[in-house]
Amino acid sequence: MHDIPTDTSFLEMMDILNEMLIEKGEEPVTFDHDCREGICGMCSLYVNGHPHGPATGATTCQLYMRRFKDGDTITVEPWRSAAFPVIKDLMVNRNAFDQIQQAGGYVSFQTGGAQDANAIPISKEAADEAMDSATCIGCGACVAACKNGSAMLFLSAKVSQFALLPQGKAEAKRRVKAMLAKMDELGFGNCTNTGACAAECPKNIKLSNIARLNREFLCAKCSD
Amino acid sequence: MEETKINAQPIDSKIPEGPIAEKWTNYKAHQKLVNPANKRKLDIIVVGTGLAGASAAATLGEMGFNVLNFCIQDSPRRAHSIAAQGGINAAKNYQNDGDSVYRLFYDTVKGGDYRAREANVYRLAEVSNNIIDQCVAQGVPFAREYGGLLANRSFGGAQVSRTFYAKGQTGQQLLLGAYSSLNRMIHAGKVKSYNRYEMHDVVIIDGRARGIIAKNLVTGKLERFAAHAVVIATGGYGNTYFLSTNAMGCNCSAAMACYRHGAYFANPAYVQIHPTCIPVHGDKQSKLTLMSESLRNDGRIWVPKNIEDAKKLQAGQIKGSDIPEEERDYYLERRYPAFGNLVPRDVASRAAKERCDKGYGVNNTGKAVFLDFSEAINRLGIDVIRQRYGNLFDMYEEITDVNPGELANEINGVKYYNPMMIYPAIHYTMGGIWVDYELQTSIKGLFAIGECNFSDHGANRLGASALMQGLADGYFVLPYTIQNYLSDQITVPHFSTDSPEFDAAEKKVQKNLDDLMAIQGKRSVDSIHKELGNVMWDYVGMARTKESLETALKKLKELRKEFETNLFIPGTQEGMNVELDKAFRLRDFITMGELIAYDALNRHESCGGHFREEHQTEEGEAKRDDENFFYVACWKYNGNDETAPTLIKEPLHYEGLASEGRSCHGWL
Missing domain, CATH: 3.10.20.30 (Beta-grasp domain)
Known part of the structure; x- marks a missing residue:
């Protein structure tokens, strides 16, 4: 050109x-x-x-x-990943990301039933850290960068956001197990702590989110 | 020029009885509801997954309805609400600065230059507090103080701090909150999500909206979907201007499909232009990036005093920092000494255009002015300025390769730093599909929510109010009001798409696609869209006159002809064809452009985002005409795109507020 x-x-x-x-x-x-x-x-x-x-x-x-x-x-x-099939030319299907979120990436709460927003104080540090995790834009660069095609950084960002906030505590165990099971089911690889995902992430999502995910998962499994 | 037809037919906005503060409560107390066992017999289509669409789909699903939810993106999470930066307003009064539902209502009506429907705005202010509670319960990480409670910031047009925010990504966090509720309902099987689907038409059976024809953008095939009601949440029409702060895919085709079926389109002329965007750098540009308005707190806006200096700047022979203080024209400070660089959005935008039109523009296209931090840096030091605006400086540098914090020159002992260049850009559209108090359009069973409707912002939207309106409509208003319509639909069985009406609708959509493919001319979709954008910006932009609008209508007619005879779409209808999808949208942008021009031509006054040069005060401020234009202009389609639409007026009645004037001295 x-x-x-x-x-x-x-x-x-x-x-x-x-x-x-x-x-x-x-x-x-x-x-x-x-x-x-x-x-x-x-x-x-x-x-x-x-x-x-x-x-x-x-x-x-x-x-x-x-x-x-x-x-x-x-x-x-x-993007190169078995879980992201190519639709046409440079366009891929990232529907697998939506499916992981649907498995548990939410607080089960119904519109209309909320208490006053200031009823639960949340420390600024926890809120800011949750915000850093929530910054993930779900683009899939982490999967494309990973030699295993793992979605752990993406998944851990959502799990971390809720793990850091009191609103997410009630369902924490169910959430982490369901989301991880869905990730495995969809053909994403596992994590070997190479860190390519965090290095390539356009939003600088930290690798420590994966550590938090692993801890959440272990705690959930231990209490099974 | 065709005379605008005016229809005297009365319009029923269904505003409930009672004092303004009790209308919504009264409505809810007396409206018809659908019992839980009957809800699962009813299907609802929601088109769009932005703040309004996602929150409505999720809430309707939670209530027990069967929801079909569509988006053109590859995931509901990517709707353009995601890009909203600033924040969301609510009348919580957490800061104890005297805020109240009434005050938020008042500010919103006043900000809208007294052209909004009072009862809708009051309801919006009422439910604003529920939105914040709702979002916190979902786990939205709003900014907090050290004590653990929610933080607020102030925004233009208000004397109180009522804006909640999550860094500069409030829209993203609110949308991800709605998306998480949506995901929960998809998982529960109450919402079925259709990604990469585009609505092409709404299907009307016996005068009621009963379904849609949507194109599967991946396979290229048309598909039919039936439901008891259809909700449109497809955003605004800013991309009519080609260049705007909207995302590339934002379009008005779903709204235009409703309009062509007889749904009124209200106040299309009300378009908001944001003064501080990064200017157009050439004809290859695809979109405009917003720079936060907060920069005007310390930045000074100027162009050269001498036209020769401007010419040299345009030719690239000198830089802004080569021009000394005494040769600079700080035109906002000169024209508006009381407010200086902090005049309202529309005033700042028009003043920049005026200077550039006179030839004083400072970049190669002649369409930019300087925003200069030299004085602030010399006074406060670069560290203070970087603390305040560092991320914006970095963003600016990434896009333009110029660092606004860098010392560039010293003349007679005065230090000059690189100025930014800015120019106004289309940002938000206040007009939209006309809806009554229940958010129902003039077609039964067809509802419109979010930016896509016209309801709450009048002629101008205040900062941090777009997110509030989208979520109010989706979480707290529509899920109630739609039941008033659906309550007598419970005996209507699930619809089949195997009906003459669906056959006819699909055939019409298919013919439209065939026609587009058959043109086989020479010009790409983008080249015609850019031409449309230029016509709109030059003649239906920031400052409009009778002559400019008549010229625009003439040029748009020619452009439609060019589109219909000289468009070229490569490929076939099989599978994904992005150019065909863009052509489908462009056809509607041309019709939308005409609609904006018709409305602007009819409105012989200046108000909010609509400025008619014939109607201004001596200071160049917008001059309203409440005696003749205190109404919502509703436009009715007349059977084909070539014929002018008919105007129907919805008179405004204010009970809570008396209309008052607006000037830079009394306002902001």
Whole structure:
């Protein structure tokens, strides 16, 4: 490709490529994208061997072409994981993530029955840490980065958020067992503590979430 | 120019009897309900999974209805509510600063420039507190004080701190909360979730909404879904302007499908423009990124005094930091000395456009102004400024490669730092499908919630009120009001999609797709969409005149012709075809663009997000005309996209508040 302005984002470069293809009467390259500000978790390109490309702490849509040199060859692939089958070109099916959440990623609480929001004080530290875990955008970069195709970082972020908050305590044991069982069932691999997931995570979700997940799981199993 | 047809038909907004503070209580006390055994006999379709859609689908599922929930994304969690940054308002008065339901109601009506329906806004303020309780119970990690209680921040348009937040990701956390409740109901089998499905039409049987035709975006096939009621929660129409802060997939096609079936579209001209976005850098840009409004607390907005300097900036011969203090025109401070850089959103936006239109723009496109921190950094030091805005500076640098905190020049002993460049962008649409007090459209059994309806923000939305409205509609309003409609539907058996009405609807949708594929012209969808965006921005944007709007309608007519004769969609209808899906949406954006222009042309006054240059005060402020325009403009479709719609007026009646003027001196 020629004449790509340096201020162009990686996905805008893909737009330009697609416009070129359409002009030639060819089909454009299909890829997932939506908010283009790093929060929806839709974009999912494996660029030059890294999920979301060479920038750290950023999604593909937050990657700008000035990161590359004139004449570079850029390799773009879809997420690589057995649990994320390719739909078309660079677009994959991440429905497995929804299924893991459906297995237990919630507080069983019915609309209308809540007590006053300030009835349970929660320490600022716990709330902030829960917020850090809850920042996960569910993009799947952790799975794509993992040599085992494990979803442990994704899963542990949700388990941690609820483990750190009093609202999540009542169902903690059931939740962690159900979510892990679902992850295994869906064909994700297991965790060998390599840490590639946390290194590539666009939202800097910490590896310590996995440690907390393991502890939650052990406690749950021990009390079986 | 065609004359706008005005229909004298009365409009029933179904506002309950009684004093404003008792209406909602009265309504709930006397409305019809559906008993638990009957709920499982009733099916409800909810289209959309943003804050309104997800919260409604989850709550209706919890109540026992069978819910079918659709989204165009690959997961319900990715709806664009996820990108909301600032926060959510509620009248909790946790800060003991005198807040109350009445005050939140008052601020919202006033912020909406007295063009909202009073009874709806009061109800919104009433349920705001339930939302915060609900979200905390779900485990939403709101910001907290050291004592463990919830923290608040203040926002524009209010004298109290009532905004709850989770870092700069409040929308994300609230949506994930609603998504978690939704997941619980999907797991329980009460909600069936259809991802990567797009609604193409609503099916009407005997005058009632009874289902939808949706396209499976992966297989490319059309599918039929039947239900006792249909709820549309598909967001706003900001992408009509091509460039906006909306996500790429945001579209108004579901709303347009309802409109074409006779659902009124209300107040389309009310579009909110946000003053501090990163400017357009060229014609390859796909979307605009919002920079927090808080930057205007310490940043000073300026353009050069001399047009020659502006030309040099546009040609890239000099930088902003090369221009000394005395050659800078801090035009907001000059024009609005009392408020300076902190004038309201619409005033700041229009002033930037005025300068750029006169040729003083500061980037290569001529459409940007400077937001400069030199004075604040020189006064407070870079450390203080970075503490306040560090993350925003980093974000700006990542996108533009310019670090606003970097010392760039020293002239006559004064230090100049790199200024940011900003420009206004389309952000939110207050108009939408008309709904009555029950959130039902003018078609029986068809409901609209969230940004997709017009109900609560009048002509302008206050910060942190969008999330409040989406969740109020979905958790606390619709699940009640829809029962008033469904109570007499319990004897209606589950619908079959095997009916002449479904056949006809699917055939019509299929024909539309066939027609799009058959055009086989030369232009891509995006190239026509960009042209639409330019017409909308230039003629139906921040400042409108009779002439500009008439020009827009003429150009949009030509653009529709271009679309219908010169569009090119590669590939086939088999499987996924992103270009075909975009073309389907673009056809509706063109119709939407015309609708905005018709409404703006009709409204001979300035209010909120709608500014007619003919109607301004001497200070350049919006001048309302309450005598002639104190009504909701409802537009009725006239059988085809080419004919002008008919205007139906819903007069506004204020009981709780008397309408008052708005100026920079009295307001904000």
